[in-house]
Amino acid sequence: MDSKNGNLYLIPTTLGDNEPLEVLPLSVKKRIEELDFFIVENEKSARRFIKQIAPRKSQPSLTLFKLDKYADQLEVRTYLDVCLQGISIGLLSEAGVPAIADPGAEIVKLAHEKGIKVIPLVGPSSIVLAMMASGFNGQNFAFNGYLPISTSERKVAIKYLERLSKEKNQSQIFIETPYRNEKMLADLKSTLTPTAKLCIACDITLQTEYIRTLEIKDWKKEHPNLHKRPTIFIIHKE
Structure with a gap:
């Protein structure tokens, strides 16, 4: 595992329409504030969640890669290329935690193949x-x-x-x-x-x-x- 690579952070979200910090630790908010690259299932709801938990974060600075059933699989395999340039990225679940009953598992598998460190963050499952x-x-x-x-x-x-x-x-x-x-x-x-x-x-x-x-x-x-x-x-x- 190359220490010069960026990390893949597995970022949980709420299970419904409640205040993020009621169910998520402050460490999730801090990590989101530090990241500009995210892999998401739905861009609109992802932006809404990011704005809700980190309201001062610049939305134009965000780069969101879409991961849903229509995503081109060859393109999906390039999503972690930023990590190979030393930039960390967040995998953001649509509800709950990434990769558990969630399409993000294929991204986590890819990270292991590429020698990118995977860091799961605490949140509700x-x-x-x-x-x-x-x-x-x-x-x-x-x-x-x-x-x-x-x-x-x-x-x-x-x-x-x-x-x-x-x-x-x-x-x-x-x-x-x-x-x-x-x-x-x-x-x-x-x-x-x-x-x-x-x-x-x-x-x-x-x-x-x-x-x-x-x-x-x-x-x-x-x-x-x-x-x-x-x-x-x-x-x-x-």
């Missing part, structure tokens, strides 16, 4: 916070991303995760597109066994935060409004 608050096995858990969209395939996946949880004593974490949360919860209620436990963690760190763990037989009596609210689901079967 909805996955970790939900796991902390679930009451489930924090020694053994897995994040499964999104389950299938098809109802029949999703129910097969739910049963598989329940079986895996029981066999390995492993908490199974997954997410859903927010406008499909209600359908997901209905499928969980109808597919899991009555004694399986489910944690629902919604709007984490926000004023509307909702986190609850119940057995499925008890969830059938509860009907939280999850529509269009960022939600983490965790299954645990003892």
